Amino acid sequence: MNELAITVIGRDRPGIVADVAEVLAQLGANLTDSTMTRLRGHFAMTLICTGPAAAEVEAALAPLAAEGQLLATVRAVTPDGEVPPAGEPYVMAVHGSDRMGIVAAMTRVLVDGGGNVTDLSTRLAGSLYVVLAEVELPAGVADTLVDRLHRTAAELGVEVTLRPADPDLL
């Protein structure tokens, strides 16, 4: 069974999800994990599907991209299935004046502390820049990491909080 990583991005319009999903369904590609959202007027999809060969999907998506409004990439990947958590889940929130390099600097601190960012989103609202990251941290490093995050945030002129993610109780 082939596993494919597909990205589609383009100027938002009604019907992008339906169009792409229809192409995949017609090829017998089973859409497994996906995330789709609108970012500043661009609709972006990242998805994993199983089924046909990459070339076949690429060819089937080509007509959608032909008008130049959508960009689609298809890549075969090695199926790993669900990866068990490598640590304790935390949420990092960063906010402050927008400037270059906030995501780079803050995530570097997380990585250097042994963390693994598993989910991240950013929002720019006026001059306010917000970064929210879910990160798995090795047991016992959070306190040390908080100090490092605060130092880096201070250099960037932004605020940071790191909190344990709420466990799902049910």
Place this chain on the structure above:
Amino acid sequence: MTGPGSGPDAEAYAGLGDWTPESLVVSGEVRAVVSAPHLVLSRAADEVDPTAKETVQLAADLVATMRVSPGCVGLAAPQLGVGARVFAVDVTGHPKAVTVHGTFVLCNARVVEATRWKAGREGCMSVPDLTGDVKRASRLVVEGDLPGTGEPVRLVTDGFEARALQHEIDHCAGLLFLDRVAGAHAVYQRKVYL
């Protein structure tokens, strides 16, 4: 010494009683609300003397500004650019409110009991373009001082008013709802402006 009767105990605290903003006597001025990223919103505010003239004026200004701001159910001094532990709350008439204490202002407020945590969507006048999902206690006990008399009060509340109080107490600690959202995808572009 920390023996019985030496510290603030439950008996030292009354409820809000007949307190209203009008008992401040001074009239409040509508002031500009500052938005993130403004440093005053990210710094822990200072304790205040609830009987000081400037605290009383600040309390009146908070109420006046809250009242002219559509949909505003609470406003903290840092949102007026003042690093003081003072905030106003009024959830009167809000469809989600159960317990309602009317309009009140608290100085140096702190949470003493918080239970029954529930997630809910929050916005903020200082973060006008975003909302976020935040878990807050839906049963809450807060202690603080009334501006003017300085009388210590204990407030027991729930639901929406409890959420508003926690949001404002956070402001006084230099925290925005953005610091408490549930995950990487728990912040949203605001769609509805009141």
